[in-house]
Amino acid sequence: MTQSSGKPRIQSQIRLASFLPFRLNRLASEVSRRISAIYGDRYGLDIPEWRVLATLSSRGTATAQAIVASTRTHKSTISRAVAALTQRGLIEREGSASDGREIVLRLSDKGDELMREIVPLVLAEERAMLNRLPAGQRREFLSALTRLEVSLELDEEEPL
Amino acid sequence: MTQSSGKPRIQSQIRLASFLPFRLNRLASEVSRRISAIYGDRYGLDIPEWRVLATLSSRGTATAQAIVASTRTHKSTISRAVAALTQRGLIEREGSASDGREIVLRLSDKGDELMREIVPLVLAEERAMLNRLPAGQRREFLSALTRLEVSLELDEEEPL
DNA sequence: TGGAACTAGTCTCACTTGCAACCAACTATA
DNA sequence: TATAGTTGGTTGCAAGTGAGACTAGTTCCA
Numbered sequence: 001m002t003q004s005s006g007k008p009r010i011q012s013q014i015r016l017a018s019f020l021p022f023r024l025n026r027l028a029s030e031v032s033r034r035i036s037a038i039y040g041d042r043y044g045l046d047i048p049e050w051r052v053l054a055t056l057s058s059r060g061t062a063t064a065q066a067i068v069a070s071t072r073t074h075k076s077t078i079s080r081a082v083a084a085l086t087q088r089g090l091i092e093r094e095g096s097a098s099d100g101r102e103i104v105l106r107l108s109d110k111g112d113e114l115m116r117e118i119v120p121l122v123l124a125e126e127r128a129m130l131n132r133l134p135a136g137q138r139r140e141f142l143s144a145l146t147r148l149e150v151s152l153e154l155d156e157e158e159p160l
Numbered sequence: 161m162t163q164s165s166g167k168p169r170i171q172s173q174i175r176l177a178s179f180l181p182f183r184l185n186r187l188a189s190e191v192s193r194r195i196s197a198i199y200g201d202r203y204g205l206d207i208p209e210w211r212v213l214a215t216l217s218s219r220g221t222a223t224a225q226a227i228v229a230s231t232r233t234h235k236s237t238i239s240r241a242v243a244a245l246t247q248r249g250l251i252e253r254e255g256s257a258s259d260g261r262e263i264v265l266r267l268s269d270k271g272d273e274l275m276r277e278i279v280p281l282v283l284a285e286e287r288a289m290l291n292r293l294p295a296g297q298r299r300e301f302l303s304a305l306t307r308l309e310v311s312l313e314l315d316e317e318e319p320l
Numbered sequence: 321t322g323g324a325a326c327t328a329g330t331c332t333c334a335c336t337t338g339c340a341a342c343c344a345a346c347t348a349t350a
Numbered sequence: 351t352a353t354a355g356t357t358g359g360t361t362g363c364a365a366g367t368g369a370g371a372c373t374a375g376t377t378c379c380a
Contacts (some may be wrong), residue, residue, distance in 0.1 A: 010281065011283050012275065012280060013217055013218055014214045014217060014218060014275075014279050014283065015214075015218050016211060016215060016218070016231060018216070019182065019286065020191060020194045020289065020290065021191045021192045021286070022211070022231075024187060024191055024192075025188045025192060026232060026313065027184060027188070027305065027309065027312070028185045028187070028313055030312050031179045032184075033310075035181045036275050048336095048337090051176060051182070053345085053370075054174045055176060056221075057174060058173055058174060058175050061242065063358075063359095065358055065359080071176060071182075073336055074337070075359070075374080076337075076338070076360075076361080077337060078338095079358095079360055079361085083360085084358095088268050088367070091245050099345080099346070099357095099368065100343045100344080100346075100358095101344065101346065101357070101358040102345095102357095102359085112200075115172065115174075116172045119171060119172045119173065122351085123176070126179065126180050126181070129308075129312070130180065132197065132307065132311040132312075133304055137304045137307065138304070139221065140297060140304065141299035141300065141304035143297070144293055144297045144300065144301035144304075145183060145184075145296070147293055147297065148187060148289075149186075149187065152187070152190050152191075152289070152292075154187065154190055155177070178371065189349090206366085208366095223328075223329095224329065225327080225328060225329080226329070228328095234368055235328085235366070235368095235369080236329090236330075236367075237366085237367060238329095239328095239329060239330060239331085256328095258377075259327090259328080259376070260328095261327065261328040261329070261376070262327095262329085263329075268375090275366085277377090285331090287362045
């Protein structure tokens with residue numbers, strides 16, 4: 001009665017299994033789970049902490065605000081991650097000369113060593129997942145991803 | 161010093177902007193945000209509630225356990241969503257004849273009407289996002305998604 | 321038939337995170 | 351140089367969620 005009769009003009013049933021946001025969330029959380037198992041279990045970092053370290057590893061220095069903007073993570077979350085990492089001696093904070101409100105962050109030697117250890121493991125796991133796709137499809141997938149990001153304006157990030 | 165000298169054999173720097181889990185999470189949350197704005201703002205449903213309704217709309221009836229399995233959502237989350245939806249009169253609970261522990265769930269008339277109203281809006285928004293990709297790339301993207309799901313074993317769902 | 325092992329669903333607890341209020345420091349305008 | 355508005359960062363609070371204990375009901379098998 002629901003769909004076999006009458007005018008099926010409008011799709012009024014939905015299947016979660018083929019519904020884009022559901023699929024993306026499920027995939028993203030599985031991929032994150034596998035990656036964060038590396039830095040989480042072995043090194044006791046959570047996702048926000050990892051993002052801070054990765055940003056600093058990539059940029060050298062950054063303010064909390066810059067990390068907020070580039071990771072699209074809430075500033076209170078970043079603030080807490082920064083506090084925890086400082087506590088553990090993995091990053092260093094230094095007042096900015098030009099703006100007394102800002103605090104410039106950088107990896108400590110200890111943090112830098114840690115990242116040199118973790119990053120190759122994490123990138124290897126990322127590669128292993130992407131390699132489940134044949135090369136052509138992998139390229140297409142990544143370029144579609146890029147196009148969606150641009151189109152949804154997710155890529156507004158200051159260049160390094 | 162870090163990368164311009166010596167052996168760059170191993171990649172020890174990371175750029176979040178090109179890091180798969182980061183990109184997937186960001187995309188998934190943006191896509192979810194846009195879709196859930198529809199059923200959230202206008203109809204006061206959260207994501208777990210939406211998942212329950214969508215599953216029931218698609219299957220007709222289901223137990224909480226079946227919804228847990230097919231949505232990969234924690235059973236306590238589903239339990240709360242079911243309670244809220246029952247409270248609002250959108251779904252009905254009926255003890256199972258064959259198994260006294262189970263409760264069979266189905267949309268109420270009110271819930272069915274609601275879904276007939278929401279689903280076309282939601283699907284239109286999903287289509288609008290996918291249509292930002294040209295047809296060929298869209299196909300490739302979706303089939304890569306499927307392949308990743310299979311490969312990561314995310315698709316173990318009972319058939320309808 | 322009488323446990324032992326298992327399953328469906330609820331509930332409590334702890335943890336994470338977003339919101340929003342807040343403080344301190346900066347900028348612009350008069 | 352006083353004042354209003356803005357911005358960087360922190361913190362208290364509340365909401366949402368997962369882990370896991372718990373209850374009730376079922377299945378299995380001696």
